[in-house]
Amino acid sequence: MKDEQFWDYAEKKVECWEWTGKLLSNGYGYFAKGLAHRYAWSLINGEIPKGMYVMHSCDNRKCINPEHLSIGTPKENTQDMVRKKRYVKSENPFNANYRNKPFMLNKDDPEEKELYEWLKKKPKRWFKQETKEYWLKKMKEDKNEPY
Numbered sequence: 001m002k003d004e005q006f007w008d009y010a011e012k013k014v015e016c017w018e019w020t021g022k023l024l025s026n027g028y029g030y031f032a033k034g035l036a037h038r039y040a041w042s043l044i045n046g047e048i049p050k051g052m053y054v055m056h057s058c059d060n061r062k063c064i065n066p067e068h069l070s071i072g073t074p075k076e077n078t079q080d081m082v083r084k085k086r087y088v089k090s091e092n093p094f095n096a097n098y099r100n101k102p103f104m105l106n107k108d109d110p111e112e113k114e115l116y117e118w119l120k121k122k123p124k125r126w127f128k129q130e131t132k133e134y135w136l137k138k139m140k141e142d143k144n145e146p147y
Contacts, residue, residue, distance in 0.1 A: 003043055009036070016063040027061035040064035041071070053077040059084060115139055 009031070010017040019029025019036040029036030041054040044066040048054060055077050058068040072080070106112045115132070118139045 006031075006036075006039065006043065010064055012065075015065070016058055016060045016068060017065040018060070018062040019064050023062065029062055029064060036064050037061075037069055040066055041069045045071070055080055059086060111136065118142070 009019055009021045009029075011020050021036065022030050024030045031039075033039055035054075037056065038048060038054045042048055048071065051074070052071050053074060053076075055070050055072045056063055056068055057070060058065070060068070063069075107116075112132075115136055119135065
């Protein structure tokens with residue numbers, strides 16, 4: 001595919017220009033030269049620096065509108081994801097992306113490490129979107145300790 005033909009695969013809607021070619025299972029556009037949004041950014045701005053991400057301000061993985069794309073570090077991409085509450089499911093409560101609990105646990109804090117060990121023993125379906133304080137209280141109640 002020639003560079004000028006690339007844009008023929010964009011369905012230009014009001015805001016987003018959605019890739020109409022092949023989509024990966026994760027929703028990103030893909031073609032022979034790689035991810036469509038990364039290629040769109042590079043056509044307008046030049047080579048993507050090594051280790052950098054191309055981020056979507058619109059959060060539409062199919063979007064290739066250069067006005068919706070920006071360059072960022074992996075850390076900036078993660079911060080953007082957390083700020084917008086776009087989490088990837090993980091079963092590890094020490095992971096900031098842990099969907100089932102909107103908090104992180106500090107392994108160096110004895111109480112939080114104890115909470116982690118206590119939570120690991122609970123069935124996964126038992127978890128709900130609750131705060132760390134809620135689970136600390138539940139753990140203490142479970143141990144019949146005053147709080």
